[in-house]
Amino acid sequence: MKGITKRLITAFVAIPLLIVLVVCLPHANYLAFCIFIMALAVLGSMEMHSLLSKDKEKLLFTSYSGALLPLAQYVQFRYFPETELTFYTLMFLIGLTLFLEIFTGAKDNFAGTWERNSKTVLNIIYPGLFASFIIRLAFMQHAAWFILFFFLLVFSSDTFAYFFGMALGRNNKGVIKVSPNKSIAGFIGGLLVPAIFGSLSSVLFPEVFAYSIVDGFILGIGTAALGVVGDLIESSFKRSAEVKDSGTLIPGRGGILDSVDSIIMAAPVYVALLMFVGL
Numbered sequence: 001m002k003g004i005t006k007r008l009i010t011a012f013v014a015i016p017l018l019i020v021l022v023v024c025l026p027h028a029n030y031l032a033f034c035i036f037i038m039a040l041a042v043l044g045s046m047e048m049h050s051l052l053s054k055d056k057e058k059l060l061f062t063s064y065s066g067a068l069l070p071l072a073q074y075v076q077f078r079y080f081p082e083t084e085l086t087f088y089t090l091m092f093l094i095g096l097t098l099f100l101e102i103f104t105g106a107k108d109n110f111a112g113t114w115e116r117n118s119k120t121v122l123n124i125i126y127p128g129l130f131a132s133f134i135i136r137l138a139f140m141q142h143a144a145w146f147i148l149f150f151f152l153l154v155f156s157s158d159t160f161a162y163f164f165g166m167a168l169g170r171n172n173k174g175v176i177k178v179s180p181n182k183s184i185a186g187f188i189g190g191l192l193v194p195a196i197f198g199s200l201s202s203v204l205f206p207e208v209f210a211y212s213i214v215d216g217f218i219l220g221i222g223t224a225a226l227g228v229v230g231d232l233i234e235s236s237f238k239r240s241a242e243v244k245d246s247g248t249l250i251p252g253r254g255g256i257l258d259s260v261d262s263i264i265m266a267a268p269v270y271v272a273l274l275m276f277v278g279l
Contacts, residue, residue: 014259018151022144030138033147034074037134038067043249043256044127044264051241052119060100060120065093066128073132077139086132093124127257130264133271140279142208149201149209150223150270154262156197157190157224158231164189179235187228194224211277219277223270230265234258 018033025032045066053059068089076085097120105113137147161182165173169183176182198220201209209216234257238246247255 015151015155018148022147026144029074029078030143030147031074034070034135034138037131038070038074040256040260041066041070041128041131043247044131044260045123047246047255047257048123048126048237051237051243051246052123054241054243059116059123060097060104065124066131068093069124069128069132070135073135074138077136090124090129094121097121097124127260127264130267131260133267134263136271137267140274145205145208146274146279150267151263153194153197153220153223153270154227154266157194157227158262160193161186161190161228176232178232178239190228191221191224195221198223210279215277219270219273222273223266226269227262227266230262233265234261 017036021033021036022030042064043066046064048066049059069086072086072089076083097117101110101113101117104116134147134150137143137150140146165183165186168185168189172184173182174180175184175187195217198216198218199213200216201220202211202213202216211219234246237257238244245254246257249255250259
């Protein structure tokens with residue numbers, strides 16, 4: 001039942017909200033949409049901070065800094081396109097983490113330095129750095145098309161993986177230990193349908209998606225594949241923390257990370273593949 005609930009929430013809440021933010025509010029390079037992504041990054045960062053702190057290890061400032069890298073990405077592309085502001089922000093956050101450990105580590109005679117630093121840097125990168133790639137889409141030509149198409153690929157992968165798994169996956173589950181309920185049939189459906197959408201995009205809207213059918217196929221299947229990987233990665237985090245969901249913010253679905261794990265992992269690959277085909 002939870003699987004159906006998750007997809008109904010996506011269909012009746014997330015998709016209309018995205019369409020309104022992107023189509024109706026394109027001002028200042030889709031600022032409203034970018035703020036929405038920053039908000040998700042903050043909430044996701046807080047949930048990740050909680051997962052990483054399950055062993056009572058006190059981490060540093062990253063529970064509230066999740067929006068810094070997406071914000072830096074927006075400011076960079078909007079005002080300082082020649083400056084690697086996002087990279088410098090990342091380096092500043094990592095450097096500040098290492099510097100603060102000089103004082104934090106003294107409390108336990110530096111016994112937890114390696115683990116504290118590793119977890120804090122991970123919390124800086126995930127989900128904030130990955131989410132920052134979504135901001136890049138807002139500065140592309142035909143940005144609205146590429147933003148909505150990205151979410152179509154990820155959402156269709158999740159939806160068709162679920163239905164293929166329900167229909168054909170009963171006897172081919174348990175392939176991947178971290179998520180034993182996922183089936184081979186589900187994986188195939190979750191990759192095949194976005195690949196078809198990717199190919200069709202170049203045929204139906206060549207003035208926007210100016211790449212070949214093969215390039216579209218690769219774009220679709222590559223984006224979907226990393227979406228699947230993102231879901232599995234978040235499952236490994238939850239298993240390590242011994243929790244079922246990353247949070248309780250969304251009834252019937254869990255936390256923010258449970259909802260955006262596929263999106264944030266697929267975004268860098270989607271952007272990279274668009275660059276690869278010359279867009």
